Amino acid sequence: MGAYNACAGLPPVLIPLNIRAETPVTYHAPLADMSFALKYGTSLLPALEEGLLGDLTMDDVEAVLAEAGRMAAEVIAPLDRVGDRVGATIKDGVVTTAPGWKEAYDAWRKGGWNGLASPAEWGGQGLPQIVNAACTEMWNGASMAFGVGPLLTMGAVDALNVHGSDALKRSYLEKLVTGEWMGTMHLTEPQAGSDVGALRTRAERAGDGTYRIIGQKIFITYGEHDLTDNIIHFVLARLPDAPPGTRGISLFLVPKFLLNANGSLGARNDLRAHSIEHKLGIHGSPTCTMVFGDHGGAIGFLIGEENAGMACMFTMMNRARLAVGLQGVGVAERATQQAIAYARERKQGRTPGMAAKESAPIIAHPDVKRMLITMRALTQAARSIGYATALALDRAERGADKTARETGHARASLLTPLAKAFSTDIGIEVASLGVQVHGGMGFIEETGAAQLYRDARIAAIYEGTNGIQAIDLITRKLPLDGGAAVETYLAELRSIVDAVNATNDPALGWSGLRLEEALDSLTRATRWMLAHLEKDINQALAGATPYLRLFSIAAGGCLLAQQALAALRLNTDTGSRVVLARFFAENIVVHAPALERAIVEGSGGVLAADAALAD
Numbered sequence: 173m174g175a176y177n178a179c180a181g182l183p184p185v186l187i188p189l190n191i192r193a194e195t196p197v198t199y200h201a202p203l204a205d206m207s208f209a210l211k212y213g214t215s216l217l218p219a220l221e222e223g224l225l226g227d228l229t230m231d232d233v234e235a236v237l238a239e240a241g242r243m244a245a246e247v248i249a250p251l252d253r254v255g256d257r258v259g260a261t262i263k264d265g266v267v268t269t270a271p272g273w274k275e276a277y278d279a280w281r282k283g284g285w286n287g288l289a290s291p292a293e294w295g296g297q298g299l300p301q302i303v304n305a306a307c308t309e310m311w312n313g314a315s316m317a318f319g320v321g322p323l324l325t326m327g328a329v330d331a332l333n334v335h336g337s338d339a340l341k342r343s344y345l346e347k348l349v350t351g352e353w354m355g356t357m358h359l360t361e362p363q364a365g366s367d368v369g370a371l372r373t374r375a376e377r378a379g380d381g382t383y384r385i386i387g388q389k390i391f392i393t394y395g396e397h398d399l400t401d402n403i404i405h406f407v408l409a410r411l412p413d414a415p416p417g418t419r420g421i422s423l424f425l426v427p428k429f430l431l432n433a434n435g436s437l438g439a440r441n442d443l444r445a446h447s448i449e450h451k452l453g454i455h456g457s458p459t460c461t462m463v464f465g466d467h468g469g470a471i472g473f474l475i476g477e478e479n480a481g482m483a484c485m486f487t488m489m490n491r492a493r494l495a496v497g498l499q500g501v502g503v504a505e506r507a508t509q510q511a512i513a514y515a516r517e518r519k520q521g522r523t524p525g526m527a528a529k530e531s532a533p534i535i536a537h538p539d540v541k542r543m544l545i546t547m548r549a550l551t552q553a554a555r556s557i558g559y560a561t562a563l564a565l566d567r568a569e570r571g572a573d574k575t576a577r578e579t580g581h582a583r584a585s586l587l588t589p590l591a592k593a594f595s596t597d598i599g600i601e602v603a604s605l606g607v608q609v610h611g612g613m614g615f616i617e618e619t620g621a622a623q624l625y626r627d628a629r630i631a632a633i634y635e636g637t638n639g640i641q642a643i644d645l646i647t648r649k650l651p652l653d654g655g656a657a658v659e660t661y662l663a664e665l666r667s668i669v670d671a672v673n674a675t676n677d678p679a680l681g682w683s684g685l686r687l688e689e690a691l692d693s694l695t696r697a698t699r700w701m702l703a704h705l706e707k708d709i710n711q712a713l714a715g716a717t718p719y720l721r722l723f724s725i726a727a728g729g730c731l732l733a734q735q736a737l738a739a740l741r742l743n744t745d746t747g748s749r750v751v752l753a754r755f756f757a758e759n760i761v762v763h764a765p766a767l768e769r770a771i772v773e774g775s776g777g778v779l780a781a782d783a784a785l786a787d
């Protein structure tokens with residue numbers, strides 16, 4: 173027995189009744205917040221005016237987002253719970269997704285969402301990354317377990333489009349763009365996690381231009397499933413004569429089904445899912461152990477050059493890192509919506525002056541208000557950083573000249589670790605606060621708050637752990653262009669603070685001062701980092717994580733302040749935007765000087781940790 177979730181114009185999705193009974197649809201797309209962040213937190217409006225995005229208008233963008241929001245809320249979100257409760261299952265190597273998931277995926281891809289930002293020549297819609305970023309947030313707000321599949325396919329499309337041969341593109345790209353086939357990313361092996369260079373999967377030249385892939389990969393998201401009739405694996409492997417480490421890794425396209433000359437599905441390739449993991453969250457997505465080469469080797473096709481696989485994979489991973497960051501934003505948004513709704517309903521205790529017989533909704537208690545506004549402010553700050561990163565990617569792709577494209581690339585490179593690590597860290601923090609707002613009911617699975625907390629946890633781990641992101645930020649991104657990329661960004665943030673100070677508007681409270689202190693801390697900590705990269709790299713590495721946090725709260729605070737200034741200028745939405753920016757500056761940005769001390773003064777203590785960690 174099932175109930176149909178009717179949604180105009182979309183195929184019905186079957187949801188088992190016993191699960192549906194306890195699963196209210198709890199996600200709605202926060203279109204107003206998203207639009208405000210796009211327009212005033214990320215400078216999308218000037219970008220549209222200068223023609224960076226062709227003839228696209230803000231009305232177009234908002235129309236796309238409204239339609240995506242409907243898809244996310246009405247088709248994907250209702251299936252999130254069944255994904256968590258039933259999960260994906262495996263029998264004899266065949267993986268089956270939860271009831272309703274295939275229908276939802278079909279509806280989603282037929283809507284053209286997979287190819288939103290892919291090139292039109294391959295069946296995509298050619299829209300900018302910034303629009304895709306907002307949509308990615310929504311798919312993942314509706315269901316992280318659903319959203320993680322497409323984000324990998326989109327990364328695969330990028331890698332193939334940039335690095336693949338014409339023949340490979342002709343055979344595979346269009347179906348990946350339309351989502352008719354899904355793509356996967358195979359890096360991890362038991363001994364090779366963060367240290368990708370330790371991987372052992374072998375690739376042997378077959379003598380006919382193809383390769384044979386032999387080995388085992390673990391933790392492969394959507395490595396096997398029933399959502400699409402072919403799965404295109406992007407596999408890192410090592411040739412017999414390859415140099416050691418990351419310089420000896422090549423990238424191969426390895427399809428589940430080989431293609432006949434006319435493009436139709438042919439023989440099954442020599443690869444299989446051995447098992448799927450039992451995990452803390454995102455149960456709807458199968459996480460597979462994959463075996464290649466039971467019968468001599470899976471047929472693989474080289475992407476790019478031999479031994480240059482890491483560069484190709486980085487194309488795939490950089491987009492995926494932003495998208496994983498947007499998973500953090502999406503899950504934080506959903507946790508916030510749910511917590512606010514619960515706090516309005518749940519009555520406990522009295523507020524001062526209330527009659528003895530009455531009881532107040534918990535949202536009336538200042539401590540609960542603090543939790544809720546913290547959730548909202550962290551979410552909106554992370555969203556703004558994510559969208560700013562996406563717009564930088566658009567500048568890198570579409571800038572008018574080489575200098576503009578290089579500047580966009582440098583900005584995207586600088587912001588990507590923030591967009592990934594800060595957003596996924598706050599995804600966990602916000603989901604945890606969501607459990608707290610629900611009290612004991614948050615710990616009980618029925619409300620769904622616990623699921624969000626469980627789901628959020630993985631995003632800080634995959635696509636490069638957040639520790640690795642912090643190391644990437646200080647070792648690769650700060651030194652970009654001799655430090656010019658970060659200096660330019662700091663100067664831009666400084667101009668926002670100057671504008672806050674210039675308004676002198678009492679509604680912004682201590683914002684100007686707190687942001688100024690934070691930027692001073694960030695500037696000093698940046699110089700300290702750059703100096704210590706040269707003279708004592710261990711000190712710098714020990715401070716990497718607090719540095720990423722300091723950078724993120726300073727940048728997030730400025731982007732929220734920019735939105736508050738716009739609200740004041742336009743006299744619109746002033747309540748929410750100004751209060752949020754002020755709260756963030758006075759309660760979160762205020763930690764910046766302490767983080768600076770943890771970096772500059774505390775790193776020595778970290779390096780002395782061995783003494784305290786002895787048995």
Ligand SMILES: Cc1cc2nc3c(=O)[nH]c(=O)nc-3n(C[C@H](O)[C@H](O)[C@H](O)COP(=O)(O)OP(=O)(O)OC[C@H]3O[C@@H](n4cnc5c(N)ncnc54)[C@H](O)[C@@H]3O)c2cc1C
Binds near residue numbers: 358364
């Ligand atoms: C649900 C799920 C889905 C996944 N999907 C995929 C997928 O589709 N494809 C894929 O290839 N992989 C996938 N992974 C694997 C994931 O990317 C890895 O788990 C992740 O990269 C971390 O590697 P690891 O687990 O080996 O941890 P380790 O590398 O052992 O790290 C353990 C800890 O040590 C820290 N650490 C490690 N090295 C350093 C260092 N040099 N400096 C400082 N700190 C360090 C890490 O930050 C971490 O905190 C998935 C994992 C899970 C759980």
